[in-house]
Amino acid sequence: TNATVLGLxxxxxxxxxxxxxxxxxxxxxxxxxxxxxxxxxxxxxxxGIHGGLLVQVGWRDDALAARAARTGRFLVHVLDPDPAxxxxxxxxxxxxxxxxxxxxxxxxxxxxxxxAENLVNLLAIEARxxxxxxxxxxxxxxxxxxxxxAALDPSAQADVPRGQFEEVQTIExxxxxxxARKPWPAAMDxxxxxxxxxxxNAVSRDKLVG
Numbered sequence: 089t090n091a092t093v094l095g096l097x098x099x100x101x102x103x104x105x106x107x108x109x110x111x112x113x114x115x116x117x118x119x120x121x122x123x124x125x126x127x128x129x130x131x132x133x134x135x136g137i138h139g140g141l142l143v144q145v146g147w148r149d150d151a152l153a154a155r156a157a158r159t160g161r162f163l164v165h166v167l168d169p170d171p172a173x174x175x176x177x178x179x180x181x182x183x184x185x186x187x188x189x190x191x192x193x194x195x196x197x198x199x200x201x202x203x204a205e206n207l208v209n210l211l212a213i214e215a216r217x218x219x220x221x222x223x224x225x226x227x228x229x230x231x232x233x234x235x236x237x238a239a240l241d242p243s244a245q246a247d248v249p250r251g252q253f254e255e256v257q258t259i260e261x262x263x264x265x266x267x268a269r270k271p272w273p274a275a276m277d278x279x280x281x282x283x284x285x286x287x288x289n290a291v292s293r294d295k296l297v298g
Contacts, residue, residue: 127262128155131212134259134267135235140209143167143229145195146217147177150184151262157189162210167195169220195220203229212237215263227252230270238266 128151139161144153147168156162166181168174177192196202199221208229213221213236226236236253253268272278277294284290 126151126155128152130259130261131237131265131267132156132159134257134261134265135210135237136255136269137210137235140231141165141203141207142210142212143201143203143208144212144214145201145221146214147173147192148214148216150177150180150190152212153181153190154184154186156210157186162189164190166190166192167201167217168192169195169197169217199225201225201229205229206231206234209234210237211235213239215239223252227270232270232272232276234270236266236268236270238268239263 131152132155139159140163142153142156142162142164144164144166145168147166153164153166157164166177168177171194174192174194178187181187181190181192193202195217201208201221205228209231211226211230211234213226218239230236252270254271255267255269257267259265259267273296276296277292279292280286281288284292
């Protein structure tokens, strides 16, 4: 037991002492876990997104893509403008047995993202891809309540639609990252029950579909 490891025989400790010792050991373990939490873990936690489609624009390393894929809750698509980097990223993904959960393709030179509107749950833009994707494209592909993680140069941050986002914060995760959430459109209704709402009236107030 933990008490034995510390050189204390369990039978020599009172019930209260054993409880206190357990609390102290648990606290120490939690503190140690917090200290070794990776930047990728920090980014995923800060995003508030727990699954879905994660798009990473710009490949620096495989930390974020691999961490998200290993949760089993994300499908990850990495896009990079450089063909050599794309090939390197593909080799890294395959070597870790993550191919399928993670795929890598070249970013279109126009900066257009290959997704339908309101599809992406989490969009991460690495510093190496700063300015490659326009603010309009970011807003187009993110789903309502989807999150943006942006590690951008100060000169490129002007193109990020800050005023259109909510819950904006800056965090430290292996560098400075800007975290924000796309708001739910006022004209988009929510279907929370099998027949729209609790009143059972299957008529939506959505003004965007049609």
